[in-house]
Amino acid sequence: MPQRIVIVGGGIGGLETALSLKNLLPSSANITLVDRAEYHSFIPSIHNVVSGDIRARDIQIPLALVLGLRGIEFVHDEVMSADVAGKNVILPARVLDYDYLVLSSGAENNFFGVQEAETFSHRFRSPEDAERIHADLCALVDERSRKCSVIIAGGGPEGVEVAGELLDMIRKRGYGHDLREGRISLQLIHSQDNILPGFPARAQNFAREYLLQKGVTIVTGHRIVEVRQDAVMLDSGVTYDASMLIWTGGIQPNRLIRELPLAKDPDGWLKVTDRLHSPDNKSVYGVGDIVSIYMDDRPLALTRLAYHALDQALIAAMNINSHLRGRRDVGYAPKDRPQLVSLGKEMGICSRKDIVLTGQWVVLLKKIVQARYLMTYLSKPALSALASSIPAGGFRQILRMFSPL
Ligand SMILES: Cc1cc2nc3c(=O)[nH]c(=O)nc-3n(C[C@H](O)[C@H](O)[C@H](O)COP(=O)(O)OP(=O)(O)OC[C@H]3O[C@@H](n4cnc5c(N)ncnc54)[C@H](O)[C@@H]3O)c2cc1C
Known part of the structure; x- marks a missing residue:
């Protein structure tokens, strides 16, 4: 059977x-x-x-x-x-x-039981979630008469990458000035003391300095304990306005x-x-x-x-x-490979064990990894379907047809 x-x-x-x-x-x-x-x-x-x-x-x-x-x-x-x-x-x-x-x-997503977080957060786990964030954020920042405060909950690689992309997007739409002047604000809130937990200290510090210098406010060591439609409250009692909340904190x-x-x-x-x-x-x-x-x-x-x-x-x-x-x-034994984290289009971090390298090349490398991945999954099945549909001996004839005269 x-x-x-x-x-x-x-x-x-x-x-x-x-x-x-x-x-x-x-x-x-x-x-x-x-x-x-x-x-x-x-x-x-x-x-x-x-x-x-x-x-x-x-x-x-x-x-x-x-x-x-x-x-x-x-x-x-x-x-x-x-x-x-x-x-x-x-x-x-x-x-x-x-x-x-x-x-x-x-x-x-894990919302850790935070009241209303599930209702008022944008999730960030699928391409469709990312499209919704893009569309809603465009609408928000384009309303020039209104303040726009974006809160990113979670300072792991997902939160850090999303912060980098938002910075790029704000600049690309011509609102770099509004970020500097405070009409638009980006805040990354992370419950632990350092963003990028599990990464070497040099990678954590680099990401922190880079994002701070580009205009992101980073709040560490505090958890979000309450979410409202237009604000979040931390365990310190401090409340931040939130035109948009993007939840990347925990799975x-x-x-x-x-x-x-x-x-x-x-x-x-x-x-x-x-x-x-x-x-x-x-x-x-x-x-x-x-x-x-x-x-x-x-x-x-x-x-x-x-x-x-x-x-x-x-x-x-x-x-x-x-x-x-x-x-x-056979048994599974995990292999250690470099982790690539982008901080927008111009900067990225490549980290493996204690080695940390930075530069725009990381962003390009990430794109190559993506292209290679997608091509593999498109071409592998197509090639093997093609191979199994060609009758025995047919390969040689086909190759002859395509070879230069
Ligand atoms: C924003 C983000 C950035 C990331 N960046 C990196 C990175 O740079 N490098 C890296 O190595 N990893 C990264 N990861 C982690 C990586 O994406 C995951 O480890 C990987 O996708 C896990 O693969 P999976 O097959 O377990 O789950 P997934 O890829 O999540 O696939 C699960 C599938 O199951 C389907 N499904 C779920 N429930 C059901 C159901 N009940 N019935 C039918 N279908 C169902 C879903 O539709 C989905 O297609 C990132 C993750 C996120 C969220």
């Missing part, structure tokens, strides 16, 4: 899992990917959508196309829950049976993961072994932001990043293949 593999989520981890499984498994295996979104998005570039530099569609690939070309079924729907004992996932109008389930449904697993009857870590992330399956159930794998990987009963300290999701996808696919074929599985 052909094996059925269902993947929940066609983001960075889910798409890579699907394509890797297609390469590894026998052609009789049925691979189905379910995503509530029609498009796969390259999330690490959404800050560029905020400034209007690019549009959402520039960093999105239609999942039906990229999967269809490889003979992987795409179901455009929301997974409501999963019955891990009965081995099926439940969609609003149907049920999908599986032999192996890969969960890769990503993270969502949590989404409802699907929270409600699954599988082992979780204390924060609700899906617990998996270093083989990337649930310790409770060897038919359920997890990759990407949703997982908390345990080695010898201790969780790995791992930042939730795209390149970890990609590496985990490959290991999960290899282990499903090994399990099916009765071979030994």
